[in-house]
Amino acid sequence: MPALRSVAAKPPDPRAAHALVIGDWGWSEKLGAETARNGNGFEAQKMVARGMERYARSSGIHADGLFMLGDSWYGELTGGAASPRWVEQFERLYPLETFACPVHSMLGNHDYQMLPPEVNKLEAELEYARSGRGLDGRATRWTLPSRWYTFDFPKRNPLVHVIVLDSNMPRPDGVWQHGHDFTLKPEGQAEQLAWFEQELKKPRTTPFLAVLAHHPVFSNGPHGDHPVLVREWDPLFRKYKVDLYMAGHDHDLQHLEFEGHPTTHFLSGGGGADLYVLKVDGLDRGPYAQEVHGFSHLSVTRSALELRHLDADGRFLYGISKTPSGKVSVLLS
Numbered sequence: 001m002p003a004l005r006s007v008a009a010k011p012p013d014p015r016a017a018h019a020l021v022i023g024d025w026g027w028s029e030k031l032g033a034e035t036a037r038n039g040n041g042f043e044a045q046k047m048v049a050r051g052m053e054r055y056a057r058s059s060g061i062h063a064d065g066l067f068m069l070g071d072s073w074y075g076e077l078t079g080g081a082a083s084p085r086w087v088e089q090f091e092r093l094y095p096l097e098t099f100a101c102p103v104h105s106m107l108g109n110h111d112y113q114m115l116p117p118e119v120n121k122l123e124a125e126l127e128y129a130r131s132g133r134g135l136d137g138r139a140t141r142w143t144l145p146s147r148w149y150t151f152d153f154p155k156r157n158p159l160v161h162v163i164v165l166d167s168n169m170p171r172p173d174g175v176w177q178h179g180h181d182f183t184l185k186p187e188g189q190a191e192q193l194a195w196f197e198q199e200l201k202k203p204r205t206t207p208f209l210a211v212l213a214h215h216p217v218f219s220n221g222p223h224g225d226h227p228v229l230v231r232e233w234d235p236l237f238r239k240y241k242v243d244l245y246m247a248g249h250d251h252d253l254q255h256l257e258f259e260g261h262p263t264t265h266f267l268s269g270g271g272g273a274d275l276y277v278l279k280v281d282g283l284d285r286g287p288y289a290q291e292v293h294g295f296s297h298l299s300v301t302r303s304a305l306e307l308r309h310l311d312a313d314g315r316f317l318y319g320i321s322k323t324p325s326g327k328v329s330v331l332l333s
């Protein structure tokens with residue numbers, strides 16, 4: 001882990017471009033009642049959503065995007081794209097009044113499920129985006145044009161080119177998993193990998209390049225490092241100098257830096273699902289890991305990208321700043 005210098009944290013710059021980020025958020029009322037670890041229902045999801053709203057208001061920022069890092073629907077999505085959960089647990093919980101911006105989504109393992117058995121949740125999520133249906137006749141902000149895609153952030157005068165990937169890989173030996181829980185087929189895995197490198201080869205037009213997906217490449221949480229992503233994606237991150245990788249999947253908040261590695265790994269999986277116990281202490285490999293519900297905030301100007309982890313009340317937990325040349329500093333509150 002490289003030694004990082006520290007700088008005093010300033011309040012977020014309202015003139016920067018802002019995205020709020022959550023992962024592992026669409027908790028199931030039924031699972032909540034069964035485990036009772038997370039309060040009944042989806043209390044933690046509601047808490048984090050309200051904390052995000054309060055944080056956006058109190059810091060005077062206008063969100064230019066929400067990045068939702070997958071595991072959007074735990075449990076059953078009865079009715080698919082017409083499920084009432086879309087209104088209750090998405091459109092209303094992250095309301096247009098506060099977040100008048102695109103919601104860039106991606107696919108987690110809980111989205112790759114047939115649940116109930118007649119509903120393919122992944123197809124339902126793509127269909128909900130295509131349908132454009134939102135709340136009260138308004139267009140939805142849900143953005144998921146395909147399983148992997150790119151966008152520029154913010155839309156006007158972009159500062160970050162973002163590549164969204166599908167991290168639902170077949171087993172490390174290439175065997176496709178199918179049935180109730182399924183994954184990409186090996187053909188899809190190869191197609192995406194070739195597409196990813198083609199995207200990385202394109203000339204850079206923004207100061208920063210970010211990759212988003214659901215599964216971490218490296219994680220101090222119980223899922224640990226991902227053997228397929230370490231083998232296939234990490235060499236490309238290094239070769240093409242990806243500035244930032246964001247993911248969720250482990251239900252905690254983390255920041256990982258590796259000596260000589262151009263990529264900052266900032267993990268945000270505290271959006272509402274029950275918390276996990278960390279496997280590796282953030283002090284041993286990090287510099288930061290915490291089992292806590294919360295969300296993250298990306299703010300970007302031409303000269304720096306800032307990343308913050310906030311708890312469910314919107315309180316600052318941890319943050320960093322990174323320059324286009326790759327210098328990372330920890331923000332001291």
Ligand SMILES: [Fe+2]
Pocket residue numbers: 024071108109110214248249250
């Ligand atoms: Fe997950």
